[in-house]
Amino acid sequence: MELSDRKAVVVHKLHVTNKHRFLGFVLIGLAVYILSNTVDEWKAFQGATIAVYVVAIASIILLTGYSGQISLGHGALLAVGAYTAALTQIYLNLPVWICFVAAVLVTSLFGALLGSAAARLSGPYLAGTTLALAVGLPSIANQFSFLGGEQGISFDAGWPPLSFGEAFTQYKWFFWITSLAALIMLWWIQNLLRSRYGRMWRAVKTNEVAAELAGIRVARSKVLAFTVSAGIAGMAGALLAATINNVSPSAFPLALSFSLATGAVLSGVNTLGGVMIGAVALVAIPEIASLVADRWSGSESVASLLPDFIVSALLILTVFLAPKGPIEKLRSRHVK
Amino acid sequence: MFELINTLLIGITAGSIYSLMAISIVLVWRSTRVVNFAAGGLALASSFVGAAILEKTGSFWIALPLAMVAGAVFSSFIEYFFLRPLLKRSGDQGAEIFLPIIATLGLLGIIKTILNYIYGDRIGALPPPLSDKGFVVSGESIALSPMRLLILGIVLLLMISLTLIFQRTNLGLSLRAASFAPEISRLAGIRVDFVRTIGWAISGAAGATAGILQTTNGSGSVSPESFEFSLLLVFGFVAAVIGGIESLVGAVLGGLTLGIILAIILMYVGGSLVFIAAFLILILVLLLRPHGIIGSKGGRRA
Amino acid sequence: MLRIENLTVDHGAIRALHGVSFNVEKGQLAAVIGANGAGKTTLLRTLSGLNKASEGQAHWNEHNILHSKPEKLVRHGITHVSEGKSVVAELTVSENLELGALWRRNRSEAAQSKREVLELFPRLGERLSQRADSLSGGERQMLALGRSIMSKPELLLLDEPSLGLAPLVIEQIFQAIRDLTTAKDLTVILVEQNAMGALKIADVGIVLNLGSIAATGSAAALKDDPAVRAAYLGF
Numbered sequence: 080m081e082l083s084d085r086k087a088v089v090v091h092k093l094h095v096t097n098k099h100r101f102l103g104f105v106l107i108g109l110a111v112y113i114l115s116n117t118v119d120e121w122k123a124f125q126g127a128t129i130a131v132y133v134v135a136i137a138s139i140i141l142l143t144g145y146s147g148q149i150s151l152g153h154g155a156l157l158a159v160g161a162y163t164a165a166l167t168q169i170y171l172n173l174p175v176w177i178c179f180v181a182a183v184l185v186t187s188l189f190g191a192l193l194g195s196a197a198a199r200l201s202g203p204y205l206a207g208t209t210l211a212l213a214v215g216l217p218s219i220a221n222q223f224s225f226l227g228g229e230q231g232i233s234f235d236a237g238w239p240p241l242s243f244g245e246a247f248t249q250y251k252w253f254f255w256i257t258s259l260a261a262l263i264m265l266w267w268i269q270n271l272l273r274s275r276y277g278r279m280w281r282a283v284k285t286n287e288v289a290a291e292l293a294g295i296r297v298a299r300s301k302v303l304a305f306t307v308s309a310g311i312a313g314m315a316g317a318l319l320a321a322t323i324n325n326v327s328p329s330a331f332p333l334a335l336s337f338s339l340a341t342g343a344v345l346s347g348v349n350t351l352g353g354v355m356i357g358a359v360a361l362v363a364i365p366e367i368a369s370l371v372a373d374r375w376s377g378s379e380s381v382a383s384l385l386p387d388f389i390v391s392a393l394l395i396l397t398v399f400l401a402p403k404g405p406i407e408k409l410r411s412r413h414v415k
Numbered sequence: 416m417f418e419l420i421n422t423l424l425i426g427i428t429a430g431s432i433y434s435l436m437a438i439s440i441v442l443v444w445r446s447t448r449v450v451n452f453a454a455g456g457l458a459l460a461s462s463f464v465g466a467a468i469l470e471k472t473g474s475f476w477i478a479l480p481l482a483m484v485a486g487a488v489f490s491s492f493i494e495y496f497f498l499r500p501l502l503k504r505s506g507d508q509g510a511e512i513f514l515p516i517i518a519t520l521g522l523l524g525i526i527k528t529i530l531n532y533i534y535g536d537r538i539g540a541l542p543p544p545l546s547d548k549g550f551v552v553s554g555e556s557i558a559l560s561p562m563r564l565l566i567l568g569i570v571l572l573l574m575i576s577l578t579l580i581f582q583r584t585n586l587g588l589s590l591r592a593a594s595f596a597p598e599i600s601r602l603a604g605i606r607v608d609f610v611r612t613i614g615w616a617i618s619g620a621a622g623a624t625a626g627i628l629q630t631t632n633g634s635g636s637v638s639p640e641s642f643e644f645s646l647l648l649v650f651g652f653v654a655a656v657i658g659g660i661e662s663l664v665g666a667v668l669g670g671l672t673l674g675i676i677l678a679i680i681l682m683y684v685g686g687s688l689v690f691i692a693a694f695l696i697l698i699l700v701l702l703l704r705p706h707g708i709i710g711s712k713g714g715r716r717a
Numbered sequence: 718m719l720r721i722e723n724l725t726v727d728h729g730a731i732r733a734l735h736g737v738s739f740n741v742e743k744g745q746l747a748a749v750i751g752a753n754g755a756g757k758t759t760l761l762r763t764l765s766g767l768n769k770a771s772e773g774q775a776h777w778n779e780h781n782i783l784h785s786k787p788e789k790l791v792r793h794g795i796t797h798v799s800e801g802k803s804v805v806a807e808l809t810v811s812e813n814l815e816l817g818a819l820w821r822r823n824r825s826e827a828a829q830s831k832r833e834v835l836e837l838f839p840r841l842g843e844r845l846s847q848r849a850d851s852l853s854g855g856e857r858q859m860l861a862l863g864r865s866i867m868s869k870p871e872l873l874l875l876d877e878p879s880l881g882l883a884p885l886v887i888e889q890i891f892q893a894i895r896d897l898t899t900a901k902d903l904t905v906i907l908v909e910q911n912a913m914g915a916l917k918i919a920d921v922g923i924v925l926n927l928g929s930i931a932a933t934g935s936a937a938a939l940k941d942d943p944a945v946r947a948a949y950l951g952f
Contacts, residue, residue: 199702208694214693399500
């Protein structure tokens with residue numbers, strides 16, 4: 080193939096407009112709708128969980144992949160969102176969707192505060208700070224009774240409208256709400272990352288000094304990234320609260336933050352494209368693992384340990400073999 | 416008055432154990448520029464080894480040194496078989512800087528599941544070898560017990576030994592030079608890779624000691640899901656960052672600071688706020704000094 | 718002696734050295750000069766094992782020195798003082814010196830080397846317990862040179878020792894290098910931008926341009942050759 084022909088093909092391939100993307104999202108939404116009508120309660124619940132993870136991992140991709148700031152504490156941000164949603168419902172008696180908005184706003188504010196402290200930190204210092212937050216924040220609930228202590232407080236995402244009919248179960252409702260929210264969020268995030276904000280974050284991540292010289296207010300962009308990422312995480316937290324009907328410290332252990340970081344790496348932390356991979360992996364792997372363990376050894380301990388083992392092993396393999404994420408790896412193979 | 420003294424004693428003891436863990440983390444950071452989360456898992460594994468040896472020999476005084484050796488060996492293994500290939504690949508593919516950190520997270524997970532598998536519900540017993548009944552002073556029992564003295568003594572001994580090794584021996588000079596300026600050190604004939612492995616080995620020994628002391632100071636038993644080890648890892652890391660992750664002295668200061676303040680909070684405020692207090696302490700220190708108490712902007716030179 | 722044949726080194730997609738070949742006899746001081754980006758530093762780094770060669774050969778006393786680790790080559794007598802005042806800032810002067818001799822088995826010989834270095838650079842002796850980053854530029858260069866002597870070099874690779882130094886200090890350093898070469902029968906490759914200064918103390922000269930050899934010859938001849946002066950030395 081002549082060089083000029085190759086160029087033409089590449090240009091043609093790149094001509095995917097925003098319209099095309101929107102269509103893509105609509106199609107995915109349609110697929111989810113069809114899926115929701117064919118699966119059982121348990122799968123609906125898993126679907127909702129996947130949607131939650133998708134949003135949460137997207138928030139990490141924005142903060143770490145684009146803005147270059149590591150966070151080992153996103154579980155705490157999810158907790159803020161979840162508690163905000165629940166508290167708003169209990170004490171202010173507002174409709175569910177307003178609670179979601181409140182969750183996003185409050186967590187964004189929190190993220191702005193955290194970001195302004197964190198903007199000066201780098202590498203291990205940032206990792207340590209977010210780690211301490213992940214461990215510290217959820218346990219506050221144990222101290223204050225209005226936060227429900229260890230049992231936590233409940234959050235009710237409501238029942239499906241009667242007009243949907245008798246057969247519309249609650250979990251299906253959760254699946255719908257979370258998926259819709261996830262799709263809307265992803266659409267918005269994707270646009271944001273492709274806009275000048277996304278470019279600005281990338282520029283700062285690549286070379287702070289150069290970015291500053293080019294006129295970018297580095298500190299501001301970092302705080303902005305934290306704020307937006309926190310808001311998204313807050314949404315994920317609120318969605319999580321909707322799915323499990325309850326928020327308590329035990330829903331946000333350190334392991335959650337680690338899982339989210341893992342999910343982000345599995346997805347390829349640099350681009351949004353693979354975000355489903357990590358989310359599906361986090362949900363599917365325990366499922367597959369217990370099936371495998373049942374067949375294979377029937378040993379209880381293996382069954383309960385296998386998911387963690389596989390996830391950890393996958394994480395290590397991904398870091399070794401596809402550090403930029405599986406999607407980038409496939410792309411670069413293709414180009415070669 | 417007594418309460419304050421007791422609180423301080425408790426805080427200093429706990430803090431000195433965190434310092435050991437922090438030293439373990441700082442050693443690896445300085446030699447390899449990697450935060451080794453797996454250090455927590457290694458401490459756990461070494462503690463199990465210690466418990467097993469204690470069972471066989473009945474002697475704490477044999478179990479502790481051997482557990483330290485186990486920690487050194489485990490840690491060297493990880494450096495040689497895991498980190499070196501990982502760093503080579505990260506270098507080649509120009510990947511993110513934080514990826515090795517995440518990889519050690521994965522390693523931690525694997526170590527934990529393996530230990531869980533081997534030990535399951537069984538726990539390793541590491542009862543304190545000395546009495547932990549407090550001495551009686553003026554009719555009141557204070558928090559200073561023979562066991563506490565032992566812990567403080569061991570930590571002090573280790574720190575003095577480490578300082579001597581680093582400042583007075585050729586090995587120590589190689590370790591320091593290799594961590595400050597690896598390229599120059601190579602050009603001076605230092606086997607930087609080998610020296611780095613030794614750094615990890617020492618780190619493993621320190622972590623093992625921290626694990627064992629934490630257990631004997633706490634519940635007296637090791638189990639894979641043991642809360643104490645998550646605590647050790649998190650507080651050890653936080654202590655290292657507070658102190659300025661570049662400095663061993665900083666690690667000690669960070670650990671003691673953290674231990675004392677947390678003990679005070681535990682005594683006068685409440686248990687659940689201990690963790691958020693750790694976070695606040697950390698953020699406060701970093702706001703005033705973004706590179707920790709002792710840290711400087713320095714960093715590595717070629 | 719040092720034999721280099723067809724040495725080719727790539728930095729990713731950029732070819733830094735193209736088929737460079739030259740020899741340096743034992744005991745000679747060879748000045749390698751040329752403009753920025755000519756490949757001089759790459760040459761030294763390849764000889765000391767920091768960079769990998771893509772093609773070609775290099776032999777020191779019939780030993781193949783390519784594709785070896787730097788720390789190994791030091792033990793074969795090849796010592797490289799890299800550019801930019803290569804001392805370890807956080808260590809003291811004394812520690813920096815000892816660093817060079819850590820690999821040596823014979824401690825009394827190492828002590829003897831230290832005495833020699835301190836005789837050569839008395840200023841260092843006055844500052845033994847000070848941190849290296851408290852030294853002036855010239856003192857740091859002396860320290861770097863001193864450390865290289867501690868490594869018992871036979872082939873000494875020096876990368877721009879005069880960089881950033883005051884003229885008087887440069888003279889001192891260059892004189893020290895010349896004296897050392899003669900006194901210890903060293904073979905020295907001296908990479909320099911200060912072409913005149915380097916050619917004055919050198920036996921042979923090699924002019925590099927954009928990764929290839931543009932001229933070689935005795936230092937005296939090169940110094941006075943008007944074509945070389947115009948093209949590469951700028952006057």
